[in-house]
Amino acid sequence: MAKNQSNTPEQPANENTPTDQDSLALDALAKGVLSREFRPRAASVRRLAEGVLALQDDLKKARKKAKAAAKPKKKKNKKLAKIPGQKKGK
Numbered sequence: 001m002a003k004n005q006s007n008t009p010e011q012p013a014n015e016n017t018p019t020d021q022d023s024l025a026l027d028a029l030a031k032g033v034l035s036r037e038f039r040p041r042a043a044s045v046r047r048l049a050e051g052v053l054a055l056q057d058d059l060k061k062a063r064k065k066a067k068a069a070a071k072p073k074k075k076k077n078k079k080l081a082k083i084p085g086q087k088k089g090k
Contacts, residue, residue, distance in 0.1 A: 021040065022044070
């Protein structure tokens with residue numbers, strides 16, 4: 001390797017170059033959209049929406065599982081077996 005080359009990836013020379021939205025993580029993509037650093041494409045918006053819906057589903061499942069684990073189970077009132085030939089008494 002030459003002295004002037006480094007192992008770090010090259011930085012874009014111009015900040016106005018478009019960012020590769022497909023390579024961004026969902027968090028970074030959402031932050032970029034909210035801060036208006038770039039305008040999202042339809043595929044990026046779709047990916048964000050799918051990520052949000054998947055997260056909501058995961059949270060619902062976790063809440064339901066935690067609720068079921070925390071809820072004490074009720075004991076059933078068990079009646080004694082009937083003895084054949086015995087009269088009901090009060």
